[in-house]
Amino acid sequence: MKNLRISLFIMLVSFLFAACGKKNEGLGSVGTPPTGLDLKAVVSTNGSGSVAFTATATNAVSYEFDFGNGNFQNSTNGTVTYKYPAEGTFTAKVTAKSSSGHTASKSLPVTISFATGGTTPTWSEEFNTDGAPNPSVWGYDLGAGGWGNNELEYYTDRPTNVIVSGGTLKINLKKEDYMGSAYTSARLKSDQKFAFKYGRLEIKAKLPAGGGTWPAIWMLGSNYATSPWPACGEIDIMEHVGNQLNKIFGTLHYPGHSGANGNGANTTIPTATTDFHVYAVDWSATSIKISVDGTVFQTVANDASLPFNQNFFIILNVAMGGNFGGAVDPAVTGGTMEIDYIRLYQ
Structure with missing residues (x-):
């Protein structure tokens, strides 16, 4: 009798497990999918x-x-x-x-795309040809001191300081003794080669890090020889200093707003030195708007009284120290500003 009761118990438990299994199987098929x-x-x-x-x-x-x-x-x-x-x-x-x-x-x-002037740029530099930057577009400022900014680098046109490779322009700051300076770098300019008036200019770039580094993407009025700065006007689309990591500055300089009194604003981009971002200026006869990744953070009204109604040319450089770059971290041995493209929409 004892064995019979055990057998009946085992059969009951097996039946219950089987029933539960079938019930759970059915749950997966209840309802209608989208x-x-x-x-x-x-x-x-x-x-x-x-x-x-x-x-x-x-x-x-x-x-x-x-x-x-x-x-x-x-x-x-x-x-x-x-x-x-x-x-x-x-x-x-x-x-x-x-x-x-x-x-x-x-x-x-x-x-x-953050372009507003159309889907096709009217002018662009894509940096797809390895070697020196296109000489029909770019010239160089050569020398030391940063033209009044007390910078520590010597600007050269050597391949070690400026080169196009792998689809990007690379401006390389290096810690080295050269011509009496402790650092070398490069400062490119399109002066007398390419200039424009009004439009949206976009630059996709990744910036160097390190205390004292000071990369900049900016424009200067083409009449600077006859109307010396600040009368010629200056548009700083992007400035970054390693001592204020990831803070992006956009500034206009003109009479009454020179030097530290520039008409500027700033924004923070957490990955400015690790990822590419699009720095841009939308420039017209009525306003100048500076943005990062499509977000405007500086707007200045433009009118005929200001020097922002003429041709401007482009300048790209990486400085070290100086009036804005500030204290230099001695452990910094170099840094690179990498530019994927420059595109103008008019």
Whole structure:
């Protein structure tokens, strides 16, 4: 009798496990999955980086949007608007979910550009040819002192200080004794080779780090010989000092606003020295706007009384120390400003 009771107990337990297993199997197939999933993206044409996403699907009760850059957003109606902080092509993805927990996904590429003057630049430097920078566009300032800025480097045109390779222009600051200076670097200028009046100028660049480094992307009025600075005007699109890591300065200099009294503002970009960012100026007869990755952080009204209604040329350089660069970290042996492209939209 004892053995019979044990056998009956084992049979009952086995039946219960089998029933539970079948019940759990059935849970996975209850409900209807989303069907007919569609995803659309409308990219803003104003250069803001804003994109309006719309997803639709039958039987969907929620949508998760993956913007392809590590950011996500949920929506119950399938519509979201997201502002990309950087240019590039991103694979956006939406995952629709039904009330039963079933999902369906769909992806599409989204291309972001901060250009507002059209989709094709009127002039550009892409830096795709290895070797020295294009001599039809670029000349050099050579020498020491930084022309009144008390900089510590000697500017050269040597390949060790300036070179195009791998699709980017590299301006290399080096710690070395040269012509009486403790550092060398390069300062390129398009003076008497390329200048322009008004438009949107974009420069995609990655900056050097280190106490004392002072990279700059700026423009100067072409009439500087007859209207000496600051009467010729100066537009500093990007300045960065290693002693204030990741703080980007945008400044205008003109009569009444020279030297430390420049009309300027700043913004913080956490990855200025580790990633490429797009530094830009939108310049017209009525305003000058300086931005990083499409976000304007400095605006100055322009009018006929200011020297910003004539041709300007471009200057690219990496200084060391000086009036703005400040104290130099002796452990810094070099640094590179790397420029992917320069594009003008008019």
